[in-house]
Amino acid sequence: EVQLVESGGGLVQPGGSLRLSCVASGFTxxxxxxxxxxxxxxxxLVWVSRINIDGSxxxxxxxxxxxFTISRDNADKTLYLQMNSLRAEDTAVYYCARGAWQLGPxxxxxQGTLLTVSS
Amino acid sequence: xxxxxxxxxxxxLSPGERATLSCRxxxxxxxSNLAWYxxxxxxxxxxxxxxxxxxxxxxxxxxxxxxxxxxxxLTISRLEPEDFAVYxxxxxxxxxxxxxxxxxxxxx
Numbered sequence: 001e002v003q004l005v006e007s008g009g010g011l012v013q014p015g016g017s018l019r020l021s022c023v024a025s026g027f028t029x030x031x032x033x034x035x036x037x038x039x040x041x042x043x044x045l046v047w048v049s050r051i052n053i054d055g056s057x058x059x060x061x062x063x064x065x066x067x068f069t070i071s072r073d074n075a076d077k078t079l080y081l082q083m084n085s086l087r088a089e090d091t092a093v094y095y096c097a098r099g100a101w102q103l104g105p106x107x108x109x110x111q112g113t114l115l116t117v118s119s
Numbered sequence: 120x121x122x123x124x125x126x127x128x129x130x131x132l133s134p135g136e137r138a139t140l141s142c143r144x145x146x147x148x149x150x151s152n153l154a155w156y157x158x159x160x161x162x163x164x165x166x167x168x169x170x171x172x173x174x175x176x177x178x179x180x181x182x183x184x185x186x187x188x189x190x191x192x193l194t195i196s197r198l199e200p201e202d203f204a205v206y207x208x209x210x211x212x213x214x215x216x217x218x219x220x221x222x223x224x225x226x227x
Binding site for chain 1: 152154156162163164165166169175207209211214215216217218219220221
C-alpha cells in the first residue's frame with residue numbers, strides 16, 4: 001500500500017524557517033516525481049513545488065521561489081521542503097503528493113501537515 | 120498561468136440525484152491533461168479522474184469525466200451519501216500546474 005506521511009509542521013514566527021518531511025512507503029520512491037501542494041484554511045489547493053526522480057530538476061510556484069527549497073533522499077525514501085523567510089500567507093496545510101507519471105496528475109497524497117506563520 | 124474556474128461554487132442535491140460540475144480553463148488544456156479530485160473534510164484529496172475521462176483505480180463508475188479544450192465536466196450519476204464533498208479540477212499540461220477553486224457538493 002502506498003503511504004506518504006508528512007511531518008514537521010507547526011507554529012513559526014514571520015521571517016522564520018521550517019523544514020517539512022514526507023516519508024514514502026509501499027512503492028519505489030526513486031521512480032516517481034514528487035510534489036508539494038498547500039491549502040490555506042478554507043481555501044483551494046495550490047501547487048508549490050516539484051522535484052524529478054533524482055533531484056536534479058526542481059520547479060517552484062512564483063509565490064515561494066527563492067524562499068522554499070525542495071529536495072529528496074531516495075535512500076531514505078524521504079521528500080523535504082525547506083521553507084525560509086516565512087510569511088503569514090504561507091499558513092496552510094502542506095501535502096506531499098506523488099506524480100502518477102512524469103508530467104501526470106497526483107495519484108497519492110499524504111495526510112498533510114499544518115504550518116502556521118504568526119507572531 | 121492557466122486559470123481554472125469551477126462552477127457552481129456549491130451544489131445542493133439529495134442522495135440519488137445527478138451532479139454535474141463544470142471546470143473551465145482560461146486557455147486550451149493540451150492533451151486533455153485534466154484531473155478531478157475529491158476532498159472530504161480534514162482529509163487529503165483523492166484522485167478520481169485523469170486525462171479528462173479516465174477513472175482512477177478503484178473509483179466507482181458513477182463518476183465520469185468529459186470534455187476537452189477549455190470545457191470539462193465531472194458527472195456523478197447518482198449521489199451516494201459518501202459523495203458529498205469538495206471536488207477540485209487540475210490541469211497538468213502546463214507549469215505551474217493549477218487547480219480550480221473547488222465545488223462543494225452538499226446535502227440538500
